[in-house]
Amino acid sequence: MKKKILLPIFATFMIFSGVGTGTNTAQASSASELTATASKYIGVPYVYGGTTARGLDCSGFTKLVFSQLGYDLSRTAAAQYKQGKAVSKSDLQPGDLVFFNTSGGVSHVGISLGGNKFIHAGTSTGVTEANITSSYWAKRYVGAKRVASFGESEKVVAAASSIEKEEVKNSAIDFTVYASRGEVAIQLAETLGLDTSDTNSPFTDIKSSSKYAGAATALYKLGIFTGDENGKFNAGSPLTRAQMAKVLVKAFDLKMASDNLKFTDVPASHWAHNDISILASNGITNGKGDGTFGTNDNVMLKHLTAFINRLQ
Known part of the structure; x- marks a missing residue:
């Protein structure tokens, strides 16, 4: 079964009847x-x-x-x-x-x-x-x-082979295209030259035997990744571009430079405004070419590579 790329917008092709007081059992969404x-x-x-x-x-x-x-x-x-x-x-x-x-x-x-x-x-x-x-x-x-039933499909099994099964959170996402938090951790740890020998992970969802354990632990010690309120790292989750901005600014200790770009989808009130502005001011990102940064778009592997290359 051919895997479809679901992000950044999943439901452009879906048309359902509105939800009233009953249950909508359509299963076009997993x-x-x-x-x-x-x-x-x-x-x-x-x-x-x-x-x-x-x-x-x-x-x-x-x-x-x-x-x-x-x-x-x-x-x-x-x-x-x-x-x-x-x-x-x-x-x-x-x-x-x-x-x-x-x-x-x-x-x-x-x-x-x-x-x-x-x-x-x-x-x-x-x-x-x-x-x-x-x-x-x-x-x-x-x-x-x-209010709706969400059926699963073969996509779960197909995607589980690329990321350790117990750590997969969003297995419908094609992680050959998008960057998972686990992959971001590995690449950042390598780029920063961190010691990843300590695999005693502080995260409840990463075992010491996980391929992400060393990188996640090293980044945790630096305060770059701190996990969610339940103590999980969520290695199998994607990272939005806004979240990536925050991670990169922290990881590379970036400061605001001059002539920073302004993006139409990043108002001053946006939680990641400062981090995105710092990235842009250092020439790490120019946005998407339409005046936006794409705050809620998930980071693609090719963009992750581009960001890291510009920071080295």
């Missing part, structure tokens, strides 16, 4: 596509009333992700709770909406990644992953709704 679409917003800051990649609130995030996959959600957490079919916590599947009482009633929503994991726009963290069983979320959990 669980991996759902996860990849949601994960590309990791790091976007929380903005009350936010509905774009410049800033998102909890229901703005869920609505944006589902709209990119062809599904229409209501605007607020309380309204989204009235959609779909109720599911038990033990039966959570990727794509199920999980709801919490954080300020009275149904006031917070996230997207299940399966099991106890979910991704959400938190007021203090921005878009990030969390665990339903953590002390904070467990006592605030209200319930879950399934």
Whole structure:
């Protein structure tokens, strides 16, 4: 089966009926596509009333992700709770909406990644992953709704061979084209000449036997990669161009130079504005040629190589 490249936009070809109070069971989108679409917003800051990649609130995030996959959600957490079919916590599947009482009633929503994991726009963290069983979320959990079914396909098995299976997070992404966090770690460690002999990884999802262990540990010691709130490195996840800017500025200790470029999609309020400006001011990036930087586009391997070559 020919593997399709899903990024940066997954659902341009999908047309579904809107989601009402029932369940949309169309399976043109896989669980991996759902996860990849949601994960590309990791790091976007929380903005009350936010509905774009410049800033998102909890229901703005869920609505944006589902709209990119062809599904229409209501605007607020309380309204989204009235959609779909109720599911038990033990039966959570990727794509199920999980709801919490954080300020009275149904006031917070996230997207299940399966099991106890979910991704959400938190007021203090921005878009990030969390665990339903953590002390904070467990006592605030209200319930879950399934507004769409996301079926898996052969893509999961096909992609798992290129990245260690237990570390794959977004196996629908073609990592022969896009750079995974694990690959970025390996290339950065090599370029920086870091000692990667210590494989006692501080990350809960990287075993000492992992090919990423040495590089991830070395970069952790320098504060370049710190992991998510659950202590995971997520080696099998992609990195957005905005996230890459932050990593490169930290790794190479870059400072602002003169004559920095301005990008139409990087306002001063953007969380990565300073890092992107520093990259541009040092001639590491000229953007995409249309006046944008492509903050939410995932980094391609060829661009990773180009960035690193310019920094050497």
